Amino acid sequence: MNNLQNFNKGFFKENAVFVQLLGMCPTLGVTTTAFNGLGMGLATTFVLLMSNISISLIKSFIPDKVRIPAYIVVIASFVTIVDLVMAGYLPELHKNLGLFIPLIVVNCIVLGRAEAFASKNGVISSILDGLGMGFGFSMALVMLGGIRELLGSLSIFGIQLVEADGILLFILPPGAFIALGFLIALINHLRKTA
Amino acid sequence: MEYVIIVFGAIFVNNIVLNQFLGICPFLGVSNKVSTGIGMTGAVTFVMTIATIVTYLIYKYVLIPLDITYLQTISYILIIAALVQMVEIILKKVSPPLYQALGVYLPLITTNCAILGVALLVISNDFNLIGSVVFAIANALGFGLALVIFAGLREHMDLIDLPKGMQGVPAALLIAGLLSMAFMGFAGLV
Numbered sequence: 549m550n551n552l553q554n555f556n557k558g559f560f561k562e563n564a565v566f567v568q569l570l571g572m573c574p575t576l577g578v579t580t581t582a583f584n585g586l587g588m589g590l591a592t593t594f595v596l597l598m599s600n601i602s603i604s605l606i607k608s609f610i611p612d613k614v615r616i617p618a619y620i621v622v623i624a625s626f627v628t629i630v631d632l633v634m635a636g637y638l639p640e641l642h643k644n645l646g647l648f649i650p651l652i653v654v655n656c657i658v659l660g661r662a663e664a665f666a667s668k669n670g671v672i673s674s675i676l677d678g679l680g681m682g683f684g685f686s687m688a689l690v691m692l693g694g695i696r697e698l699l700g701s702l703s704i705f706g707i708q709l710v711e712a713d714g715i716l717l718f719i720l721p722p723g724a725f726i727a728l729g730f731l732i733a734l735i736n737h738l739r740k741t742a
Numbered sequence: 743m744e745y746v747i748i749v750f751g752a753i754f755v756n757n758i759v760l761n762q763f764l765g766i767c768p769f770l771g772v773s774n775k776v777s778t779g780i781g782m783t784g785a786v787t788f789v790m791t792i793a794t795i796v797t798y799l800i801y802k803y804v805l806i807p808l809d810i811t812y813l814q815t816i817s818y819i820l821i822i823a824a825l826v827q828m829v830e831i832i833l834k835k836v837s838p839p840l841y842q843a844l845g846v847y848l849p850l851i852t853t854n855c856a857i858l859g860v861a862l863l864v865i866s867n868d869f870n871l872i873g874s875v876v877f878a879i880a881n882a883l884g885f886g887l888a889l890v891i892f893a894g895l896r897e898h899m900d901l902i903d904l905p906k907g908m909q910g911v912p913a914a915l916l917i918a919g920l921l922s923m924a925f926m927g928f929a930g931l932v
Contacts, residue, residue, distance in 0.1 A: 729915030
């Protein structure tokens with residue numbers, strides 16, 4: 549498998565949210581606006597990239613029996629870094645994302661890639677895999693956040709398009725489930741007909 | 743009275759699944775049958791209560807005195823992972839029937855963000871120990887309530903003729919959306 553394929557597979561073919569249905573909690577929880585979705589997506593991408601690099605570098609030193617706890621410690625360290633840096637430099641985004649920043653630790657995508665890919669492959673492929681998966685996740689979050697923001701408050705990335713009230717439901721929790729449901733249905737349909 | 747408010751708030755008003763989006767993976771994953779939903783609820787209640795007590799004590803008596811609260815995320819996830827393993831081993835020895843009932847759900851629980859989420863929420867809400875325990879149990883029950891209702895709805899959904907693209911998860915998400923809307927009716931109650 550060449551490098552481009554490593555990147556593409558995470559972005560399209562095995563997109564974490566739309567195809568593998570992983571990382572649903574942050575997907576639903578933070579996508580009230582496109583900007584929050586982007587912030588969460590990039591934070592996860594950073595953790596994914598760094599943990600993939602570290603794990604592919606240290607994989608031969610980790611005994612097989614304790615590999616999962618070892619991976620979790622690596623991931624948790626990077627999550628703590630993201631948490632502290634974001635609290636320092638982007639306090640408002642940090643407040644909006646709230647609980648979901650420390651919860652990147654239990655995001656199945658990160659541990660899943662560590663176990664399924666980084667622990668078996670070299671550094672370069674792991675970097676591309678991490679970036680592909682991370683950007684695929686970010687794209688999904690921005691799409692969902694964009695749709696919810698557009699329908700809910702008629703704005704996109706904070707820019708008001710029309711001066712009117714949107715459909716409030718899409719900003720509220722039920723809107724997250726409904727928007728994601730229709731989005732996945734649409735993507736299923738496109739994949740089957742394509 | 744204070745505890746009644748915590749319980750009502752956690753189960754109905756700020757339902758952990760439908761309002762706070764924690765524990766969505768098991769919510770979508772093991773909600774095909776009501777019976778598995780009940781099993782999962784049992785396992786979550788068990789682990790969530792113990793995990794919250796242990797992490798609370800560690801936070802108050804180790805992390806704060808040593809001034810290392812920035813290690814909160816790392817220490818919590820390790821404690822929860824170790825705890826799940828320990829509960830599994832102890833249950834296997836002490837109570838085989840309970841292990842039979844809950845065993846298959848236990849490994850899934852380490853990556854259940856609801857457990858870590860509640861452990862972190864307890865600290866940010868500044869509860870005392872009893873309040874934390876009440877909060878953890880109430881959240882687990884809220885999780886169970888949502889899961890069991892949802893599983894019941896999904897059992898009926900199998901009989902409905904849907905467009906191909908909507909089958910499975912998309913339809914389940916729409917149902918979850920409707921359920922979440924129903925729970926919004928409790929808003930303002932507490």
